[in-house]
Amino acid sequence: MSSLHHKHWPPGQSLSLPLPNTSLSYNVEVSATRFPDKPFIIFYDTALTYGEFKDESERIAGFLQQDCGVKAGDRVLLYMQNSPQWILAYYGILRANAVVVPVNPMNLTDELRHFVDDSQAEVVIVPQDLYARIAPLVGEGPEQGIRRVLVAAYSDYLKQPVGTPPPPFVSAPRESIAGPGVTLWTDMLALRRVPGPSTAGPDDLCVMPYTSGTTGKPKGCMHTHRSVMATLVHGVNWFCNSQQGVHLSVLPLFHVTGMQGGMNGPLYVGSTIVVMPRWDRDEAARSIGHYGITAWQCISTMMVDFLSNPRLDEYDLSTLSGVRGGGAAMPDAIVAKLRNLTGLEFVEGYGMSETIAATHINPTHRPKAQCLGIPVYDVDARIIDPVSLVELAQGETGEIVVNGPQIMRGYWRNPQATREAFIELDGKPFLRTGDLARIDEDGYFFMIDRLKRMINASGYKVWPAEVEALMYRHPAILEVCVVGTPDPRRGESVKALVVLQPSQAGSVTAQEILDWSHEVMASYKAPRIVEFVPSLPKSATGKILWRQLQELEAERAAACASTGE
Incomplete structure (x- = not known):
């Protein structure tokens, strides 16, 4: 294990970070008790306070338990765009002591069938515009499949006049959808069900994001309350977030980066989040000035589009105090353009579904461009030869392997894939990331490419990401x-x-x-x-x-x- 990066560690912070020995749903109780009247979510100028959020998420939990028969450890599919309902549903599922299965809203019926069958979920929470995709799966499958469907209308949370008209799928009036096992969101809230005791502990399953399926069908990554707590607490401390922050939450919440940086972390400290259901560069720029956004987490393609906007000088970006992200290296020209425009450095990080977001982040006081960053608190990250599994010297290119508190328990119902994903080094389990990188003289990790994304040109290895x-x-x-x-x-x-x-x-x-x-x-x-x-x-x-x-x-x-x- 290299310690080169310790000399560039964030000032005033320890190398190790104790984690709360509680569940994620407890974070709602804490923030709602501290800041009951403070806006947690802003959605097209409609605010949902922490107190209101706690109340509604508990009604959802009670409904899941009493009307849907959801028991501790059951999986519940969450299939919708970024919205207040997505976040409420997430924490309602957790408050019911169940497990969130977040699903990309772009998936169609045949793709959804795999998530339903594999996760063995019997309840799904869906918006009205996507109900037709899930309807064929109700009652389908060897074990009955989906039994209950909770259908939401995004427009139910448009309660104030808006400055910018929302997309049609957001502003569409509530439909009276009826079907087997269907309950409308508003009808569910009106029942005012009270949930049973919160029994989930730090080592119980919490959320199960699915991998992208690059090596076959998507696999469910089993994350506990403890592993999810790890990266949200790491991010909050690394970036010195506080309850005064206002975050632009535009990355998809079903994806671990948006889930942790745009939702779970801000809730933990009592911040406010401005939720966008889809990327829109003009709406993002308007929101920064209109709501006084201080932090924005994005990806490189989003920033490229944002800075290419010919109308950008019409917007006030002065409240931004931090911009960060990952997913792909940020081009030098874009980093320079962001710096010239705002005075801010883009702080990149690195993680994956199997690690529920970041294992590496650049130090905010000393970031490097096109760099994964350094291993965060309590993470042991190494570079190994992908064939011999021998640890390589600084400067050599090999596969990243990681050990840390945010690593998944394994793949759901797939022990073989779990065994293949881990190796043991010095008596500790390490996750094989499949990503090739090198460590520079300061201990920073630089991505070279995916292990399987290589071009062999006349015997020379060419890594596309480098080109x-x-x-x-x-x-x-x-x-x-x-x-x-x-x-x-x-x-x-x-x-x-x-x-x-x-x-x-x-x-x-x-x-x-x-x-x-x-x-x-x-x-x-x-x-x-x-x-x-x-x-x-x-x-x-x-x-x-x-x-x-x-x-x-x-x-x-x-x-x-x-x-x-």
């Missing part, structure tokens, strides 16, 4: 994704799919990008092919879907080979 980081330096490039394309002579060649800055479209050629690339990187890394595209596909969390693009490129190459083109 992308270099290409972002070109002033004409807005976004880029690098994939491997079959080459009969080289095995594989490097191909770059490029989205140009709007002002540069038509004024730069693919050959000019190729020539420039050969000037700034080794010849074996430089793209041999540049293709201009209007946009790149992204996940709900804003990450570029490189695997999808890689698969499309392989299919295209195979089709060309079969036709002799």
Whole structure:
């Protein structure tokens, strides 16, 4: 275990951080007792106070227990966009001593079927615009499947005149949806059910986010109240958050980064969150000045879009005191543009579903660009050879493995995958991340690439993320994704799919990008092919879907080979 990073540790903070020996639902009780009349959630100018939040989340818990038969440890699907109802449902499920299964609202019926079958959930909480996707699964399956559906209308929490009209799916009036096992959200609240005792402890299951399914069907990551408490408390302390903070919560809450930084952490300290259901760069900029937002957690593609807004100078960003995120390295040009505009540094971090958010964060007083950061409190992170599993020296590239209080218990109902995910070093279990990185002379971790995302060009290993980081330096490039394309002579060649800055479209050629690339990187890394595209596909969390693009490129190459083109 390296201690190089200790010399750059946040001033005044200890290396170890004791964690509360309580459940997450207890955090609601604490903050509601301390700040009963303070707004916790602001949703298009409608505020929900901590006292109101506690009351409604307990009504949900009582309904789940008494009307839906939810017992301690049962899994409940949460399938909706960012909204007051998402957060209320999350904590209502926890107050019922049950387990939250957060699901991407972009999933369709066939994809949802896997989450229902695998998690064995019998209750789902869904908005009215997505009810049609879940309806076919009610009563379906070998063990009955979904029995009860709680249906919400986002517009029920639009109780004040708004400055900016919400999207139609948010402002749509409540529908009188009826069906097997269906209860409307408003009817549920009107029942005013009182839950039984809160019995969940720190080592009971809390939330089960599913992996993205990059190596087969998505797997449920079993997180306890203790592991979830770890990263939310780590984040609160690392960034010195307080009850005076106002957070822009725009990252999807079903994803662990948004869940922890945009919801659980602020609730723990009694902050206010401004909830956006979908990304909108103008609404984000307006909200910062309108609500006095102090902290914003985002991802690189979101920030690229935000800073590319030609109307940005119309908005007041002066209240921002911290901007942070992860998901992909932030391009140098974007970091510089943010600094020039706001005086702030973008503080990057690193984590995954299996670690319920960050294991590494850059020190706020000394961040490095395009860097994962340093291991946070009580985290032992190492770089190993992915084949021999031997720990590597500082500066060498290998796989990140981590041990810490935020590591999942394992994969739900998948003991084989759990065994494959962990190794033992010095008598401790370490999670294999599948991410390749190196440690610099200061102990900071730098991502090289995913273990399985490598291009083999004439025997040279090319890591697409490294090439992308270099290409972002070109002033004409807005976004880029690098994939491997079959080459009969080289095995594989490097191909770059490029989205140009709007002002540069038509004024730069693919050959000019190729020539420039050969000037700034080794010849074996430089793209041999540049293709201009209007946009790149992204996940709900804003990450570029490189695997999808890689698969499309392989299919295209195979089709060309079969036709002799």
